[in-house]
Amino acid sequence: MELNLKLNLDASTLKADFPLLGREVNGKPIVYLDSAATSQKPQSVLDAMDDYYRSINANVHRGAYYIADLATTAMEETRSKVQRFIGAASPREIILTKNATEAINLVAHSWGREYLSEGDVIVTTIMEHHANIVPWHILCADRGTRLRWLNLNVNGNLKLDDLDETLDGARLVVLSAMSNVLGAIPPIRQIADAAHEKGAVVVLDGAQFVPHLPTDVAELGADFLAFSGHKMCGPTGIGVLWGREDLLEAMPPFLGGGEMILDVTTEGFLPNDLPWKFEAGTPPIAEAIGLGAAVDYLADIGMPAIREHDRKLTAYALRTLPGRFGDKLNIHGPADTSERGGVLSFTFGDIHAHDISQVLDGEAVCVRAGHHCAKPLMDTLGVTATARASVYLYNDESDIDALADALERVGDFFG
Amino acid sequence: MELNLKLNLDASTLKADFPLLGREVNGKPIVYLDSAATSQKPQSVLDAMDDYYRSINANVHRGAYYIADLATTAMEETRSKVQRFIGAASPREIILTKNATEAINLVAHSWGREYLSEGDVIVTTIMEHHANIVPWHILCADRGTRLRWLNLNVNGNLKLDDLDETLDGARLVVLSAMSNVLGAIPPIRQIADAAHEKGAVVVLDGAQFVPHLPTDVAELGADFLAFSGHKMCGPTGIGVLWGREDLLEAMPPFLGGGEMILDVTTEGFLPNDLPWKFEAGTPPIAEAIGLGAAVDYLADIGMPAIREHDRKLTAYALRTLPGRFGDKLNIHGPADTSERGGVLSFTFGDIHAHDISQVLDGEAVCVRAGHHCAKPLMDTLGVTATARASVYLYNDESDIDALADALERVGDFFG
Amino acid sequence: MPALEDLYREIVLDHYRNPRNRGELPCPPAKRAKGFNPLCGDEVIVFVEVDEGGRISDVRIDGQGCSISQAAASMMSVSVKGKTLSEARELERAFKTMMVIEGGGSPSSPADLGDLAALQGVKKFPVRIKCATLCWNTLSEGLTTE
Amino acid sequence: MPALEDLYREIVLDHYRNPRNRGELPCPPAKRAKGFNPLCGDEVIVFVEVDEGGRISDVRIDGQGCSISQAAASMMSVSVKGKTLSEARELERAFKTMMVIEGGGSPSSPADLGDLAALQGVKKFPVRIKCATLCWNTLSEGLTTE
Numbered sequence A, B: 001m002e003l004n005l006k007l008n009l010d011a012s013t014l015k016a017d018f019p020l021l022g023r024e025v026n027g028k029p030i031v032y033l034d035s036a037a038t039s040q041k042p043q044s045v046l047d048a049m050d051d052y053y054r055s056i057n058a059n060v061h062r063g064a065y066y067i068a069d070l071a072t073t074a075m076e077e078t079r080s081k082v083q084r085f086i087g088a089a090s091p092r093e094i095i096l097t098k099n100a101t102e103a104i105n106l107v108a109h110s111w112g113r114e115y116l117s118e119g120d121v122i123v124t125t126i127m128e129h130h131a132n133i134v135p136w137h138i139l140c141a142d143r144g145t146r147l148r149w150l151n152l153n154v155n156g157n158l159k160l161d162d163l164d165e166t167l168d169g170a171r172l173v174v175l176s177a178m179s180n181v182l183g184a185i186p187p188i189r190q191i192a193d194a195a196h197e198k199g200a201v202v203v204l205d206g207a208q209f210v211p212h213l214p215t216d217v218a219e220l221g222a223d224f225l226a227f228s229g230h231k232m233c234g235p236t237g238i239g240v241l242w243g244r245e246d247l248l249e250a251m252p253p254f255l256g257g258g259e260m261i262l263d264v265t266t267e268g269f270l271p272n273d274l275p276w277k278f279e280a281g282t283p284p285i286a287e288a289i290g291l292g293a294a295v296d297y298l299a300d301i302g303m304p305a306i307r308e309h310d311r312k313l314t315a316y317a318l319r320t321l322p323g324r325f326g327d328k329l330n331i332h333g334p335a336d337t338s339e340r341g342g343v344l345s346f347t348f349g350d351i352h353a354h355d356i357s358q359v360l361d362g363e364a365v366c367v368r369a370g371h372h373c374a375k376p377l378m379d380t381l382g383v384t385a386t387a388r389a390s391v392y393l394y395n396d397e398s399d400i401d402a403l404a405d406a407l408e409r410v411g412d413f414f415g
Numbered sequence C, D: 001m002p003a004l005e006d007l008y009r010e011i012v013l014d015h016y017r018n019p020r021n022r023g024e025l026p027c028p029p030a031k032r033a034k035g036f037n038p039l040c041g042d043e044v045i046v047f048v049e050v051d052e053g054g055r056i057s058d059v060r061i062d063g064q065g066c067s068i069s070q071a072a073a074s075m076m077s078v079s080v081k082g083k084t085l086s087e088a089r090e091l092e093r094a095f096k097t098m099m100v101i102e103g104g105g106s107p108s109s110p111a112d113l114g115d116l117a118a119l120q121g122v123k124k125f126p127v128r129i130k131c132a133t134l135c136w137n138t139l140s141e142g143l144t145t146e
Ligand SMILES: Cc1ncc(COP(=O)(O)O)c(C=O)c1O
Pocket: A258, A280, A281, A282, A283, B036, B037, B099, B100, B101, B102, B129, B131, B132, B176, B178, B179, B180, B205, B207, B208, B228, B239, B373
């Protein structure tokens, strides 16, 4: 019974938790279909941050007084919440960053510069977000490492026929657990196991995955996992790097400053213990507390229920939209909802994505248009831009229907 | 008339703008004297962030729809506000970071690794915060550069007798515009001019200065300036690096990811224009908007008035506290309030700072105890820790009196 | 919110559907410049040839983008072809002045701009301004590169 | 908020004012370990000498810190001197169990801890817990380093 309940959620009820979703644009109720860019925030998250600022705002870790202690405790609780949320072994493995991008850069700068050198191979995939490409380009330019790319198969997921050859000699494998363009969820465990067999370390970009699917780092088999708070009902300004403790322990610090040291002299410094070794300066305190509230919110609904809801809604869209628009509408990515999330990138006739989203905006339908920070993938797909609608726990079928109605209007306008 | 008014502020009225300052601790009204660690936030800042989340929350820069456009505009407005607040030449010179620490690390990683090499000399001072020491230690370890230190004079400010020799051959000079322990404000322009004469580039750590004094980067004569939002009535999770446009233009990117590129291929990437070149990933959007509101709040009161208020209150403390405690109380830093801010580090008999702050906490008086992230300075002062009371625009003489009363209780307890 | 018809004027849609001066030019003698709109992935490539008399003797547009960036480039190509460099720069200035949202300078009379004035409505959709100005920045880059 | 007297018990203040086993030991035969409390700058240096029978024959405390960290180190030095390594570890475990704020394991009876039980009140001031446990971590490091 309990279990069954936990696999259902009522999006229309949840919608009421999100203040922004009650607003109108252009005299029409907003239809927010851009959660892959950033999610909306429930009242409980806004309240948690407001409460912090109103009652316990103080800098953390270094204050002995009452409210400083409360602030420290509240912030450190988030670490444990995140730890449980992703099945990490210890809060020491949870590094708070400003976003997923910084988390990936941290691995590139610290682990990458420590362990990789001239000629070493980093395997990545053609469907990566720039956040998981550019840090490696910078590392390659700096250290002479080389990138090798996994490509797409005809289903819009990763092509793994040549996985073994591609991984040959790889020291590092970096990939997205869910594409922010295709929605594709690759067989992560399979890739991680194959990578480990070759002795490579695996970095997962979980920016799209963690907000939408139950996450267990042990099950995924990764060594590092990066994600952002703002895509999972949390605030901007906070992200997470999870890493295996033994790896983090052996890595040199990245940013230098307060909190990340045990001792500093004119001659040098002694790094602090994990996780603080990687957290220089005043952390995003309110943001960490907001993220903690977001994790509570999601855990309360249940990630399996959220995944199932996403899946059903995606299936609904994949069924109804082509039904209405036929060949004119081309939705990228896997057709099978068991290997994809609720990110729907599409082209619509030869109308440019920017024009599509402009007309949709007139109907209060918010979708993204552009390269979605995935230019190599755009090149592979042979497009310069797509429009992208993406769903989350607060969307329901009426939102997909509103998208379809608005697309009719696009057709009329540019038809 | 107008001008006169602008040199006065009424702290007891302003106090009402700050929700936290209305709370009680231990049944007593809170006496917040830890603004050097982090400031309290006025209602207007909390409202700005809440409004963002409730009505225009969307990812910036890449969205063509209505609320995404409003979010982008609101965030970019902060850049112009900050630009005007510090007298920068262009919003292109304003890089948003997560805190002052990241801003300094950005300079160390990007400018430092590009322009410095084996044997090059970086001049710093013994009164720096770890945020302005450790990044340079890391750079030295990586590149073989060397640190040279400016010391203290008997007044608790920088000793400049040997400035010219110390600067000889220096490529970079990094210093705090106001010490977070001594309150000391060194003659910044003099040092910057001397450094420039030697061809060195000057990095100012403005974490304590910018929140408390009128700031004009042209007048200060610096090349880079770093500061944090949370110490100037803004939220956590946001900081600023200002840099001279020609220097920023010539620097390689630091963090890689979305937003900081113009183009990405499997072969490499083309960095974006300033300031976005240095802003990888989803920026701290709500935090930037909060910082904008904080800048408005401060500008409205007027920085000259805030400086004058700080100065008067510091003078009051420097006069009344020794009056009550005599030699038992030793306040570090310059006695002349024209060369110091409202940061009062002190030792009290041989009672450890941690014990002092514990007893003060019982009286709802919040002060910091410890090394204040300035261990080399602690070594120089010959202490392991100090207690530190610091004031801001919402403090008044009654707060200093409350501190004194609480110190009496410390004396009783450990006497 | 302003009406979509302000943005997508008939003449704009016509330039979008039937772009003028589309194609490439051999370089040299022409110069080539590529502009990106990082917001939406638009790419505009401008080929421009200047004759000995300092006149823009030919201009071609390549690349992909939204209706506004494509139409703006097409309209630009028509308006600068045959103009002297300084006349072209004057047009650029006038066009950008029209596009500026807030204050500063007297807006040039749309009359001076000919068909380009039809892009006036873009101003009401600020995110699209870059789409309309991208081609001008790219042209300007093409004219100044060695 | 709990009363300050819970934190600063008489016996604690006595150890703070009159620290036992203060000083250094020649290394070798003793071992030396240094612990930092990054929160407040406390430094505790522990010198520990273990005889052939595996007993802690001598222990000295150096460094600076607040009353709690100094008193805790002094009290620790008294309690472990003459104990076997495993007895010392048992004490450490019991002491830390007493200091743990939430759940997990039955708290050891303060009786087993002797004077150390006076530090029980520290638990009510969570930021100070590290002050009280720093010396134990440092001792443990000293005993395990080669
Ligand atoms: C002088 C000085 N520099 C740098 C910093 C670092 O600021 P943040 O921790 O916000 O990065 C601080 C404050 O902690 C400071 O007082």
